[in-house]
Amino acid sequence: MTKIKTLSAALIAAALIAPVASASTLTVTLEDIKKTKGTVQLGVFDESGYETGEAVNGANVTIDEATETVTIEGLAPGFYGIKMFHDVNDDGEMNTNPFGMPTEPYAFSNNAKGRFGPAKWDAAKFEVTADGAVQTISIN
């Protein structure tokens, strides 16, 4: 069953001061969630922040179901990329094994995959228009 979640993460200041009239809504559906517990930490980035990790917006999504949907409001039309990981044990971090490989699920917009590293901006970017945007992302 799919549920609409309200945004639990605080919107960053830039989003709050953006004029409401020009702000669009991004709807993200998370699919194939293996463990129905913990939190998905999701960040929305523009091109300049994608590599540096400075999000323009984001959400913490409490996971109760194998599919969850979150809406992120107040985005200016333009190109964005999403990075997320499933904080299964709710310790606030993306856990890794002793050699640095992630041991918790992670994903990128467009279901983009990396090659020896995170997915690149060109593969993960998508457009948010005045009508908004929809992303369906598998996070297994």
Next chain:
Amino acid sequence: MSLSLSRRHFLTAGAASTAIVGLGLTAGSASTSSGMPDWHIGYQTAPAEGFAPKDLRLVYGKAPKGLSGSLYRNGPAQFLYGEDDYASHWFDGDGMVQRVAIGDGRAVHSGKFVKTHKREFEQAHSMFAAPGFGTHGRPEFPVTGPDDVNAANTSVLMVNGELLALWEAGSAVSMDAETLATNGPKVWRDDLAAMPFLAHPKVEPDGTVWNLAIAGRRIGVYRIGVDGQLREFNLLDIGKAAYIHDWAMTDRHLVIMVQPWINEALRPPVVEGFEWRPEEGFQFLIVDKDDFSKRRWAQGPARAFYHTGAAWEDADGRIHIDAALYKEPVLGADGGAAQIRGEWSGRDGTFESNLTEIIIPRSGDAFYNETGLDGDFPQVDPRRHGLDRELTALVAGAAPTHPGATALSVHNWKTGKTDTFDFGRSRMVEEFLFVPKPGRTSERESWLVGPVINLKTKTTDICVFDVANVSDGPVCIWRADYAWPLGFHGTWA
């Protein structure tokens, strides 16, 4: 010490080739109707659906009473898509686990590919795509972790009834020991997901498993109980990114063997990142199994190696390790790329190994007792892994006409003698495993069981020897109606 010659036997090459040798002509390898040399049968792609269980025929001797269990082996078995899309390297072929179940005088063969992420992607697209040991891979193939490129093709391990297909740079892959169906990557503990699990675990006589995870200079050490549960995991730093394919263990110590063959990149294609630094010598990190803070280093002259037999400690506290050592790495010379295309440029001296006893005193430098025996794939009695023992079995007799070896040898470290059976040029001999005779305790009361590809009959033959009388030839031979690809390593369970 030189290799003692085996006596000729009816199994060696037939009269025609003997006559050619007698005339001083080179006995070149025969060709098949496909235009490939006869030995290429060991490098042909196995059926995608695998081999359904099928009885082998007993073609020689009598099945030994009491021989009961399964020989599991792993090796690359996908070398070609379409007409000419060959794998870039033998080591990058998808693993296929072969099982020969022996009991009540019967031997039944079955085999299945390990269903890895790499295999499923490449099968779906009918092409090689994943980067690997000798393969660049296609840019569109995503790599989000080591198990995306895991070929699961190097060895197998049975722990508490669970069959594991092993590679060296990714997770062990769990399989059903009966059906050979793939369950997926093995996670020993949640925080160790996607950690590498080396293809040469060391098993104590009581079934306790020790193994390594390698990432350059960082080494993880697993200790797994007989119940299959991880007991502990520790980290070591060996100071440099030496290539570690195998290692050694006594009853009290782990010996990490740091050959001066360095690979800092560890990025596919791995084969391009190797650097030989003989000036750095061959270093040994000795770690107390019960207290990882108790460690020491020893050093000996530079050698390269792939495989050890096992290690043991004598009354004076000296550590002995038997290993097939090379003067320098042989990987680059042969490459493993040509053979799967049916090409082979012959041998030169750089291919010669030297079965060596490495002796590490309580203090001071390591030194080597070299047998002069050119062979590899050393194996020991599993009842004595880590303990004082006499025997090492290994594949020997480098064939002059084709890749691989033609003989099985057993070296006795106490007498210094080597007992050999040479099948002749029409065979490719693979790793043989010790199988203890039931109810017996002596090291010499074991069989050796392994496959031999027969180039004349184009079959894989499962041969059984008595370890005490190897030069007498096989006790019995079971023959398949077909050959399956050459494998690397196996286990008996």
